[in-house]
Amino acid sequence: xxxxxxxxxxxxxxxxxxxxxxxxxxxxxxxxxxxxxxxxxxxxxxxxxxxxxxxxxxxxxxxxxxxxxxxxxxxxxxxxxxxxxxxxxxxxxxxxxxxxxxxxxxxxxxxxxxxxxxxxxxxxxxxxxxxxxxxxxxxxxxxxxxxxxxxxxxxxxxxxxxxxxxxxxxxxxxxxxxxxxxxxxxxxxxxxxxxxxxxxxxxxxxxxxxxxxxxxxxxxxxxxxxxxxxxxxxxxxxxxxxxxxxxxxxxxxxxxxxxxxxxxxxxxxxxxxxxxxxxxxxxxxxxxxxxxxxxxxxxxxxxxxxxxxxxxxxxxxxxxxxxxxxxxxxxxxxxxxxxxxxxxxxxxxxxxxxxxxxxxxxxxxxxxxxxxxxxxxxxxxxxxxxxxxxxxxxxxxxxx
Amino acid sequence: xxxxxxxxxxxxxxxxxxxxxxxxxxxxxxxxxxxxxxxxxxxxxxxxxxxxxxxxxxxxxxxxxxxxxxxxxxxxxxxxxxxxxxxxxxxxxxxxxxxxxxxxxxxxxxxxxxxxxxxxxxxxxxxxxxxxxxxxxxxxxxxxxxxxxxxxxxxxxxxxxxxxxxxxxxxxxxxxxxxxxxxxxxxxxxxxxxxxxxxxxxxxxxxxxxxxxxxxxxxxxxxxxxxxxxxxxxxxxxxxxxxxxxxxxxxxxxxxxxxxxxxxxxxxxxxxxxxxxxxxxxxxxxxxxxxxxxxxxxxxxxxxxxxxxxxxxxxxxxxxxxxxxxxxxxxxxxxxxxxxxxxxxxxxxxxxxxxx
Ligand SMILES: Cc1cc2nc3c(=O)[nH]c(=O)nc-3n(C[C@H](O)[C@H](O)[C@H](O)COP(=O)(O)OP(=O)(O)OC[C@H]3O[C@@H](n4cnc5c(N)ncnc54)[C@H](O)[C@@H]3O)c2cc1C
Numbered sequence: 001x002x003x004x005x006x007x008x009x010x011x012x013x014x015x016x017x018x019x020x021x022x023x024x025x026x027x028x029x030x031x032x033x034x035x036x037x038x039x040x041x042x043x044x045x046x047x048x049x050x051x052x053x054x055x056x057x058x059x060x061x062x063x064x065x066x067x068x069x070x071x072x073x074x075x076x077x078x079x080x081x082x083x084x085x086x087x088x089x090x091x092x093x094x095x096x097x098x099x100x101x102x103x104x105x106x107x108x109x110x111x112x113x114x115x116x117x118x119x120x121x122x123x124x125x126x127x128x129x130x131x132x133x134x135x136x137x138x139x140x141x142x143x144x145x146x147x148x149x150x151x152x153x154x155x156x157x158x159x160x161x162x163x164x165x166x167x168x169x170x171x172x173x174x175x176x177x178x179x180x181x182x183x184x185x186x187x188x189x190x191x192x193x194x195x196x197x198x199x200x201x202x203x204x205x206x207x208x209x210x211x212x213x214x215x216x217x218x219x220x221x222x223x224x225x226x227x228x229x230x231x232x233x234x235x236x237x238x239x240x241x242x243x244x245x246x247x248x249x250x251x252x253x254x255x256x257x258x259x260x261x262x263x264x265x266x267x268x269x270x271x272x273x274x275x276x277x278x279x280x281x282x283x284x285x286x287x288x289x290x291x292x293x294x295x296x297x298x299x300x301x302x303x304x305x306x307x308x309x310x311x312x313x314x315x316x317x318x319x320x321x322x323x324x325x326x327x328x329x330x331x332x333x334x335x336x337x338x339x340x341x342x343x344x345x346x347x348x349x350x351x352x353x354x355x356x357x358x359x360x361x362x363x364x365x366x367x368x369x370x371x372x373x374x375x376x377x378x379x380x381x382x383x384x385x386x387x388x389x390x391x392x393x394x395x396x397x398x399x400x
Numbered sequence: 401x402x403x404x405x406x407x408x409x410x411x412x413x414x415x416x417x418x419x420x421x422x423x424x425x426x427x428x429x430x431x432x433x434x435x436x437x438x439x440x441x442x443x444x445x446x447x448x449x450x451x452x453x454x455x456x457x458x459x460x461x462x463x464x465x466x467x468x469x470x471x472x473x474x475x476x477x478x479x480x481x482x483x484x485x486x487x488x489x490x491x492x493x494x495x496x497x498x499x500x501x502x503x504x505x506x507x508x509x510x511x512x513x514x515x516x517x518x519x520x521x522x523x524x525x526x527x528x529x530x531x532x533x534x535x536x537x538x539x540x541x542x543x544x545x546x547x548x549x550x551x552x553x554x555x556x557x558x559x560x561x562x563x564x565x566x567x568x569x570x571x572x573x574x575x576x577x578x579x580x581x582x583x584x585x586x587x588x589x590x591x592x593x594x595x596x597x598x599x600x601x602x603x604x605x606x607x608x609x610x611x612x613x614x615x616x617x618x619x620x621x622x623x624x625x626x627x628x629x630x631x632x633x634x635x636x637x638x639x640x641x642x643x644x645x646x647x648x649x650x651x652x653x654x655x656x657x658x659x660x661x662x663x664x665x666x667x668x669x670x671x672x673x674x675x676x677x678x679x680x681x682x683x684x685x686x687x688x689x690x691x692x693x694x695x696x697x698x699x700x701x702x703x704x705x706x707x708x709x710x711x712x713x714x715x716x717x718x719x720x721x722x723x724x725x726x727x728x729x730x731x732x733x734x735x736x737x738x739x740x741x742x743x744x745x746x747x748x749x750x751x752x753x754x755x756x
């Protein structure tokens with residue numbers, strides 16, 4: 001056992017810190033700190049800066065232009081980036097589709113799509129969920145019927161994160177209606193400019209436009225856009241979901257969030273003293289910080305196993321559950337800390353509202369964030385589904 | 401002991417529940433939420449006509465209720481329907497303070513729905529503390545800043561606390577008064593509030609002190625707890641319905657024990673919340689009112705968070721959308737914890753009072 005970073009890892013940490021200090025644009029960091037919605041341009045600018053440095057595709061192999069970072073390096077980056085208020089890397093192309101194409105895509109698909117993810121030509125979104133197929137993803141109904149060298153796609157996806165910015169969507173579609181549920185699904189890449197694709201906004205409860213419905217009416221998709229084999233999409237989707245789950249511990253976000261809570265609680269007054277000195281509030285903060293410290297180590301332990309080549313299955317589920325609980329607890333503390341100032345509606349959806357919202361703590365819309373982050377325990381496999389996986393794996397002799 | 405409502409209160413409850421069910425559906429509320437004023441003048445007039453505003457005042461004051469249970473009945477129904485109209489601040493708090501000051505003619509206008517009020521006590525760094533007032537009154541002119549003042553923009557008069565020497569007193573300030581600045585903004589759970597600044601603003605002393613404010617604050621606590629209870633009833637009912645109708649993996653999700661037991665917990669805690677509101681309403685004018693009120697507000701804060709979070713979680717993504725009724729209801733429940741002292745504030749107060 002050795003809890004410290006190696007000299008190489010320390011040097012890497014210093015390098016990341018320096019890079020963030022030099023390259024992260026101040027206006028973007030301010031927006032992240034105040035939880036203001038980033039524009040498409042903000043996100044693309046940050047991607048381009050990372051790509052310039054060769055740090056955009058952190059987990060991709062070098063042969064595809066990736067940084068090929070170790071799990072520990074990725075952890076170092078995540079922590080430093082959250083601390084510096086860097087935006088998260090939009091995961092759909094880089095952490096989701098990229099690994100799938102690298103493992104299951106054809107050479108042509110790899111050569112065509114992967115560079116475009118890196119240079120920002122394409123913005124991908126994830127078309128899995130449907131109104132009737134959430135946790136039970138395999139019950140999805142969006143249909144793709146073969147017609148010569150095209151598929152004709154009909155159906156509806158929903159909860160499509162940042163679909164309003166995307167020009168491409170990777171979808172799970174049903175290609176065999178008669179097969180057993182999981183066996184009739186294919187993985188299809190769809191150009192969102194194709195006639196028949198329609199994106200409709202869904203405004204979330206904090207007033208933000210973050211997700212969308214995507215409708216398909218007789219959309220013609222070239223057969224060349226099928227990834228892997230027809231009716232084998234479920235395997236690829238499952239592979240992708242493991243990638244999606246790793247990193248969902250969100251340790252960096254939690255650490256940054258806790259810092260914000262403490263900063264607010266030092267400014268906020270309670271009975272003539274800083275709130276942070278109030279025993280009840282201090283106890284709440286301490287409790288979650290104690291949990292977070294342990295989880296940071298759990299996270300590193302799991303990451304080291306992954307570094308040793310073991311696939312994080314069960315542990316990824318555990319991290320997701322615990323990580324989301326801790327992050328949500330921190331959001332709860334932040335809204336408590338600002339007291340009555342949790343009430344103003346500080347959303348971009350209210351035109352110009354932000355200028356007028358009073359915020360003596362310079363904390364941003366913490367109550368909105370509290371509500372928005374309820375999503376952490378719902379998406380990417382809900383916490384109930386994760387607990388189901390843990391139970392199945394641990395109590396049926398290895399699971400299926 | 402008798403836990404039944406009196407005939408009058410039962411009628412009030414039935415009338416209000418029926419009216420809101422018919423007139424305050426999701427579509428109507430979303431329309432009101434999106435409006436510039438943040439509330440509907442039509443609904444306000446109808447609430448007055450139905451006697452809902454009058455039920456908040458005693459007969460002496462020109463109303464026909466005014467006791468803790470009258471207030472609880474009204475606000476439970478308003479909460480159940482997720483009503484955003486400022487009944488609590490404008491009618492109950494504003495009206496009762498004016499009644500305490502003997503302003504009979506103004507109270508009559510409040511009961512008739514013709515007069516809007518705002519109560520400005522808290523300040524940017526006072527959090528929930530009641531005796532933290534830095535606004536000053538010198539020769540009846542006020543200078544200072546008041547924080548998150550509900551309904552300030554719509555109010556004809558504001559009731560504002562200020563320090564006159566060592567004493568905290570309440571003043572009536574007209575909306576057009578010199579040196580009065582109102583910066584309004586929408587609220588996350590509906591309605592509007594404002595930051596109010598006063599610079600040598602003339603006010604009329606109401607002859608009321610902090611003690612009078614506290615008496616009204618106690619009524620507001622009953623109202624806020626009851627409103628949250630009503631909202632929790634809606635949230636649990638909606639969750640129950642959803643668990644029975646939403647299917648995943650070929651069966652209603654309520655048949656998964658992981659959800660069924662948590663639904664049962666919500667129903668257990670909801671009964672606790674109901675009892676807490678009864679305790680608050682029944683003891684609001686007793687000598688040990690504060691102990692009861694802090695107990696209730698603390699419990700409502702804790703259970704409210706549980707209900708709001710679990711209701712959203714068990715709905716999944718659908719409850720995360722702005723237009724979905726449960727999202728609004730959950731926001732009302734959580735925001736109740738940010739008024740008149742939160743869970744921790746009332747825990748501390750309870751500890752202090754019960755040790756005394
Ligand atoms: C903000 C946000 C962004 C999203 N982004 C995307 C995206 O970009 N692309 C995409 O494809 N999807 C996305 N999703 C969808 C997300 O993955 C789904 O919401 C999730 O899979 C849950 O599905 P559901 O919402 O239909 O809830 P349901 O599956 O209907 O679940 C309702 C409740 O039942 C529980 N439940 C279901 N089955 C079981 C069971 N067997 N045992 C116990 N409990 C169970 C759930 O845990 C939940 O509490 C997003 C969702 C949100 C909220």
